[in-house]
Amino acid sequence: MGEEVNSGHIVVMGGSAGSYTPLVSVLKRLSPGFSIPIIIVLHRLRNVESEIDKLLSMALGRDKIKEPEDKENIQPGYIYLAPRNYHLLVEENGCFGLDYSELVDYSRPSINITMQSVASVYQENVTGVLLSGANSDGASGLLSVSRHGGTAIVQSPATCEYATMPQAALNINTKALILSPEKIAVVLNGLSAKI
């Protein structure tokens, strides 16, 4: 209430087994001025602490990579990482909401849930990216991105360590672009140039 409704562009990425390397490969290639917020959902152990945010910071040599807290505003220039053991949602007023509800397809965070939530709030201003993984999470989320008019991208199965996840998304989504990590970065940089 009284807060700005966020209508800028947003990127949401999901990945599971074998997704860390392509993820770094995409993020490394982003132009220095890339300021569109990026939300990343990776499958990880629920009650074991892991410091993927710090790992990514080191691999990319940059800051502004963080796990959001509940009700934190989504800000340009930041890379957000879904915290372990929560589903990550976005609210209409442009902040994050955390949700500790049932596992979805054995996962919490669930890629589907975050992608659906982002798509329903940001509509066509979403670029969704699904990377390597050995399950089918993300398929319906990415479809939701397409249905709301956003751009859906899957990592080309040939470049995936585990192609099950991108393949599952492709099976139900004819609009998705199929790209290597290098090309995904090109598309994302293109977005940034347009704005």
Next chain:
Amino acid sequence: MTEEKNISNDELKELQELVLYRYGYDFSQYSKASFVRRVLRFFEVAGVASFYDFKYNLVNNKEFFAFFLENVTVNVTEMFRDPSFYRGLREKVLPALATYPVIKIWHAGCATGEEVFSMCILLEEAGLLSRSIIYATDINPKNLDQAKKGIIPLTAMKEYIQNYHLSGGRQDFSSYYTARYDNVLIKKELRKNIVFSQHNLVTDYAFNEFQLVLCRNVMIYFEKELQNRVMHLFYDSLPSGGYLALGIKESLLFTDVRWKFETVDAASKIFRRKT
């Protein structure tokens, strides 16, 4: 593929008003994204055919509302969720609690009790359980009924045992329960100082003073203004020096009582009322 189901903003508002006027529960300040997910999930579970169908049942059928209430809140919980948090409690909070002759603790939003049982285990191991009173409250009566039984599904135990050890627990975890078929029963002696009762953080007031209040993963379902109200309620329930524990990704940042608390353990989200 079926179309994605949704509910319009107007329908949502109508639903909230109906539930408030007919049954006295106010969900109008629950975070929209998760609340809508819950409502849609309920429609599915209850086989609701249309919004009209839903309204009709809600108005005319008390049991239908009870079922709605059971399902609309997120009731998920775990024993020793976030092991590092429990380590923080052991090391930084329990030694201070030990100085009180009677220790009063409040779990606000206790769900089916797993967090409360974990606390009882910590207190027992610190030799404090016998002089502790643990108030466990929730909006959802179904959760409280379940919590009072002290029963936990066996399938979850493997993870809880692991959590317990990660939290610094050194005992044989299986000494705290007895296995019965597909469930375990938490030992009665561990549960005897727990007082369960219904309390709604949205509309009810402070009811006692506690040395420690825990409210974890409950306020994530509230919008900022409601979070603020509830934080005042907790402030009023704590003496100076009293402890407050929130979920690992929750903060005091958006509330106007933030200046009145100091941080005890930043990563575990444990705070302390200043004066």
